[in-house]
Amino acid sequence: MTFLFFTILLFCAVPIALVLALTALWYIATSGNNVLFDSYPQQLFGAIENYGLLAIPLFMLTGELMNEGGLTTRLINMARIFVGGFRGGLAYINLVANMMMAAIMGSAASQIAIMSRAMVPAMEKEGYSGAYAAAITAAxxxxxxxxxxxxxxxxFGVLAQVPIAEMFIAGIVPGLIMAGLFFIVIVLVGLVQEYPPGEWPDRQKMKEYVLMGVPAGLIPLVIIGGILTGLATPTESAxxxxxxxxxxGKYIYKDLKFSHMPEILRRTALNSGMVIMLISAAGVFGWVVVYEQIPQAAAAWISSQTSDPFVFMLMVVGVLILVGMVIDGIAALILVVPILLPIAQQQFDISAYQFGVVVCLTLVMGLLTPPVGAGLFIGSSMTGIPPMQIFRALLPFLLATLVTLVLLSGVPELVLVLL
Structure with missing residues (x-):
């Protein structure tokens, strides 16, 4: 009955945070155990009493400040120095700039929105297909x-109770592997499509791009360097x-005005507030899941299907691709980690870091797959290109992502090598 209530709310387009909170209330009301009502507020607020969660609004604020302060444009120009002269140079510039932004923003949806505005019009102007330009940006x-x-x-670090800094380190090699596969996809697509010729910046431009790009490039060094050296926690780095x-943005590029700050802080507060509210609601929902011993039941069923860790990870990837198609990645992560992580660790001896990297990457694929595909609609709204056109051009990159997931599922050393 509780599952039916959850499903009805979900398909009635009720916000997922309310779905989780109301489902927990429904369970308590129908269980007859009214004592649980006393624990409900404690579980609701206890889920967000974690220092590590402060990093979320701080990373969001960093992304907003970078966009308003002109740092994004300078990073794109600096990428021209490395790959701009190759045939199809803007395609490579797009990917390199996305790698730089990924080391700063931490949010796929925000990154797609910002980079779509910056890169797609420039690529269309130089003769690239709009759908392909949007697809590279979304990828x-x-x-x-x-x-x-x-x-x-x-x-994930908060949910799994593992150090967030070590989760960050675990993602470095998988991120480089996937970026490498994306470069291969761009090369292969270039054999079919005739890319426009690239152009290396002249010496004067190169000097200008370096001088203006270095300050922006310090941001990822501050974040990753502080974490890797142990000088700062992820929250302090953010x-x-x-x-x-x-x-x-204010004193070097002089694009950022203090008059922009109220709007920047408003957007950051709204976006981070939605995430924190979702985490809070999911905390009380996860409490109900554990109380009902759902993880134990799921473990018994999965153990009867396979005893191979690689097969288990492939099963998780398959299920989460479907989940990610209809549920937001953050909400899905909160739902599945309390159920599947104990099974992965206890039944199959899978590292939490390997499991976390695979799960997070799989769920973010849902941003770019119908029927929900929020990333497709973000890219479409920024560029005016129909979502399905972007999706068709995106298929080779999604295939490369699946190859990455299979590698990470079968070779845990790719995740654990730097730990």
Whole structure:
């Protein structure tokens, strides 16, 4: 009966945070155990009493400050120095710039929105198909959940009770592998499509791009360097990155005005508030899931299907691709981790880091797959290109992502090598 109530709310387009909170209330009301009502507020607020969650609004603020302060444009120009002269140079510039942004923003949806505005018009102007330009930009957003920092990694670290800094480190090699496969896809597509010729910037432009790009490039160094050296926690690194983005945008590039700050803070508060509310509601829902011993029941069923860790991981990938198609990645992560992580660790001896990287990347694929495909609609709204056109051009990149997931599922050392 509780599952039916949950399903009805979900398909009535009730916000997922309310679905989770109301389902927990329904369960308590129908169970007859009214004592649980006393624990409900404690579970609701206890889910967000975690220092690591402060990193989420801080990374969101960093992204907003970078966009308003002109740092994004300077990073794109700096990418021209490395790959701009190759045939199809803008396609490579798009991907390199997305890698740089992934090391700063931590949010795939925000990255797709920002980079679509910056890159797609420029690529169309030079003769690229609008759908293909939007597809590369959207595919670049897939790097955001695994190249550190990552909001999904922050949330997974909180849910799985593993160090967030180590989750970030675990994502470095998988992120580079996937970026490498994306480069191969661009090369192969270029054999079929006639890319426009690239153009290397002249010496003067190159000097200008470096001088203007280095300050923006300090942001990922502040974030990743602070975490890798142990000088700062992920939350402290996010705070330092926000401060650096503010100072660079205001005093070096002079694109950021203090008059912009109220709107920047308003957007950050609204976006992070929605995420924190979702985490809070999911905390009380997860409490109900554990109370009902659903993880134990799921473990018994899965153990009867396979004893091979690789097969189990492939089953998880298959299920989560379907889940990610209809449920937001953050909500899905909160729903599945309490159920599947204990099974992965206890029944199959799978590292939490390997499981976390695979799950986060799989769920973010849902941003770019119908029927919901929020990333497709974000890219479409930014560019005016129909979502299904973007999706068709995106298929080779999704295939490369699946290859990455199979590699990470079968070879845990790819995730654990730097830990």
């Amino acid at each position: 670049g957003g897939l790097l955001s959940p695994i190249i550190p920092p990552s909001m999904l990694f922050v949330l 705070a330092l990155a926000s401060l650096a983005a503010l100072l660079i």
